[in-house]
Amino acid sequence: MLAARSRFASVAKRTFASQAEATTAPVDKKYKVVVVGAGPGGLSVSSTLSKMLGKDQVAVIDPSQYHYYQPLWTYVGGGLKDFRESVRPMESVVPEKADWIQQRVTQLDPDNNQVKLNDGKTIGYDYLVVAAGIQINWDQIKGLKESLGKDGVTSNYSPESVQKTYKFIKEFKGGNALFTFPNTPLKCPGAPTKIVFLAEEAFRLQGVRDKTNVTYxxxxxxxxxxxxxGKVLQQLADERNINVNFQTELIEIKPEDRKAIFRNNANKEIKSFDYDFLHVAPPQGAPTFIKESKLADAAGFVDVNKSTLRSNKYKNVFSLGDCSNLPTSKTAAAITGESGTLKKNLIAQMEGKDIKPAEYDGYTSCPLIVGRDQLILAEFSGYTGQPLETFPVDQRKISSAAQYLNMEVIPSLYWNGLLNGTWTGPSTFRNIMSPFRKD
Structure with missing residues (x-):
């Protein structure tokens, strides 16, 4: 009887072992570091690591044909920049020593150190960096996809529709101009507000402001x-007669009637607004393949330590940017600081160095455009809500110099500094300027 049990246990053990092996897909290729996403975070990390490790050691997985500098899209929508300045072929920005895998990730398997792709291949890794950005969920608003880019309905969050925004602004002859902010996380939380101010100014310059209702x-x-x-921004909105309704979420567009349906999230009241121009900031969320993985938190974003950017669940996994659950604004400026911290900690781990981890302080920036030559340069920690300003001036004051910085200088830092891994934020300049800053 004991012998039979022993034979049964042995057979069962072999069976379970073979089943476990069957669930681990054969690896088509393995890399020291795999980076998911070729946005600013992914390119910054892969640029630095591929220079350090050499060829065939770092892979960047991203299906996109083009790379967009999306902070410029507010200026494109406001008629101040050409869309072509915001786009470059992806092959021109992927690091020379990194392998670009132009496929879509379908599954993350951190238990087996594997990434599965839509072409059926499996990529293995020693270290994983997830920088996949945020997913725009156009379908969450009924009627939005069908309306977008037509009859005055636009969004600066789409490479196609952003090119329609200024066209619709110029064609606007008066009536109801409506702007929205979703009830979800989103990239560049200041962007929905910026286009309100740029459009309101354009209506004034076009001579139609006196017959226009601007509602946010x-x-x-x-x-x-x-x-x-925010207090300065609200004061400006009041001075410019911009109607701001809080806790008011867009839930449906009825293009045939030119009506937008909103829900007040405080009292659940449903209200309809007529529109002649409608700019929509769409609902956004974690990419589906992350949400379905073991790396995700309850909201679907990669669960990382907010100081070190390492996964709270897997020691060889890091994440930065919009797909992470870092409790700061999802901006390119935040990625500069995040990338510096992540690279220091990842490199130290790869080299087996037992040192005090680098810590990210939540730095982010939201250049608040309030006119063609007007900008409030907001810099702060998303962790504390306190200012982390670079310059020894009151950055709440409207500045044309700050507008020039944001339009002309920062894009160059992005293309030539952040993407190649050399620009990790203004903290050094902030420290240099510190003695000149008034308390």
Whole structure:
């Protein structure tokens, strides 16, 4: 009887072992580091690591044919920049020593150190960096996909429709101009507000402001999350007769009637607004393949330590940018600081160095465009809500110099610094300027 049990246990053990082996797909190729996503975070990390490790050691997985500098899209929508300045072929920005795998990730398997692709291949890794950005969920608003780019409905969050925004602004002859902010996380939380101010100014310059109602319906409880800058922004909105409705979320567009349906998230009241121009900031969320993986938190974003950017679940996994659950604004400026911290910690781990980890302080920036030559340069920690300003001036004040910096200088830093891994934010300059800053 004991012998039979022993034979049964042995057979069962071999069976379970073979089943476990069967679930681990054969690897088509393995890399020291795999980076998922070729946005600013992914390119910054892969540029630095591929220079350090050499060829065939770093892979970048991204299906996109083009790389977009999306912070420029507010200026494109406002008629101040050409869309072509915001785009470059992906092959021109992927690091020379990194392998670009132009496929879509379908599954993350951190238990087996594997990434599965839509072409059926499996890529193995020693270390994984997830920088996949955020997913725009156009379908969450009924009627949005069918309306977008037509009859005055636009969004600066799409490479196609952003090119329609200024066209619709120029064609606007008066009536109801409506702007929205979703009840979800989103990249560049200041962007929905910026286009309100640029459009309102354009209506004034076109001579139609006196017959225009400008309304900003935001799901937030205030116009900007950081009061240090938000109070100034709200004052400007009041001075320019911009109607701001809080906790008001777009849930449906009825293009045949030119009506936008909103829900007040405080009292659940449903209200209809007529529109002649409608700019929509669409709902956004974690990419599906991340949400379905073991790397995700309850909201679907990669669960990382907010100081070190290492996964709270897997020691060889890191994440930065919009797909992570870092509790700061999802901006390219945040990625500069995040990338510096992540690279230091990942490299130290790869080299087996037992050192005090580098810590990210939540730095982010949201250049608040309030006119063609007007900008409030908001810099702060998303962790504390306190200013982290670079220059020894009150950056709440409207500045044409800050507008020039944001339009002309920062894009160059992006293309020539952040993407090649050499620009990791303004902290050094902030420290240099510190003695000149008034308390």
């Amino acid at each position: 319906n935001t799901s937030l409880g205030k116009i900007f999350g950081v009061d240090h800058y």
